[in-house]
Amino acid sequence: MFFERSGSLYIGRFRELFRNRRLIHGFSTRPGGVSGVPFDTLNLGQNTSDDPGCVKENRNRFFQAVEISETQAVIPGQVHGVRIVRVTDPGIFPDTDGVITDAPGLALTVQTADCVPVFLVDPSRPAIGLVHAGWKGSALGIAAEGVRAMQEAFGSRPETLDIFLGPSIGPCCYEVGPDVAGRFEPGYVSGNRLDLWRYNVDMMIQSGARPERISTARLCTKCQPQWFFSHRARGGDAGRMLAVLAIQNKNGNE
Numbered sequence: 001m002f003f004e005r006s007g008s009l010y011i012g013r014f015r016e017l018f019r020n021r022r023l024i025h026g027f028s029t030r031p032g033g034v035s036g037v038p039f040d041t042l043n044l045g046q047n048t049s050d051d052p053g054c055v056k057e058n059r060n061r062f063f064q065a066v067e068i069s070e071t072q073a074v075i076p077g078q079v080h081g082v083r084i085v086r087v088t089d090p091g092i093f094p095d096t097d098g099v100i101t102d103a104p105g106l107a108l109t110v111q112t113a114d115c116v117p118v119f120l121v122d123p124s125r126p127a128i129g130l131v132h133a134g135w136k137g138s139a140l141g142i143a144a145e146g147v148r149a150m151q152e153a154f155g156s157r158p159e160t161l162d163i164f165l166g167p168s169i170g171p172c173c174y175e176v177g178p179d180v181a182g183r184f185e186p187g188y189v190s191g192n193r194l195d196l197w198r199y200n201v202d203m204m205i206q207s208g209a210r211p212e213r214i215s216t217a218r219l220c221t222k223c224q225p226q227w228f229f230s231h232r233a234r235g236g237d238a239g240r241m242l243a244v245l246a247i248q249n250k251n252g253n254e
């Protein structure tokens, strides 16, 4: 992943995805927004205790930077579940942690502060998916569910999917208690640290995805507070970053 400057913002991009001119994608970072401590500065979370006016301005800046209209945003309610919805229109989707579409112009989004945003791309159709995988969703199998949903909805073959895992809490920092650790096979917990990246990657490989088509940003949100919001680093009241993925509208994304 590299970071592209756009005005006062820095947008995270996956090099392989960025080359695909039919798609638009990005991952937000902290600099360039208007929110104060602890949401400084580009807090995009709509369910935080931040000033809603600041969040609105931040979201305007982000959507402008990624060159897609916020009116086209698909916003999952995110409840750490495994429900994935195929969407054909923008809007808010309650009780949903993953969204998939083959409709051009729709901006799939996921909000995170440590959880793993998983980008799924079937380049042949094209069809796309974006999934929110925290420890609960991961343990419940949401990444595999994402692959399965793409297969079912669009006939996507798992072995041809391009998959990207965005910045999120890494195995360097993700300390979990025995109750959480017990939900994962021992190989994914080292000491008391959980490796959500490898867990989700392995799960998707078991679902038929090809290891060489899976890219992990390997950027830990807790390690780099200057760039990322981290729920763990803040002890709760953290800002939120946004992952976005869209199929380019042939007539532009207005």
Ligand SMILES: [Zn+2]
Residues within 6 Å of the ligand: 169, 170, 171, 172, 173, 174, 220, 221, 222, 223
């Ligand atoms: Zn770390």
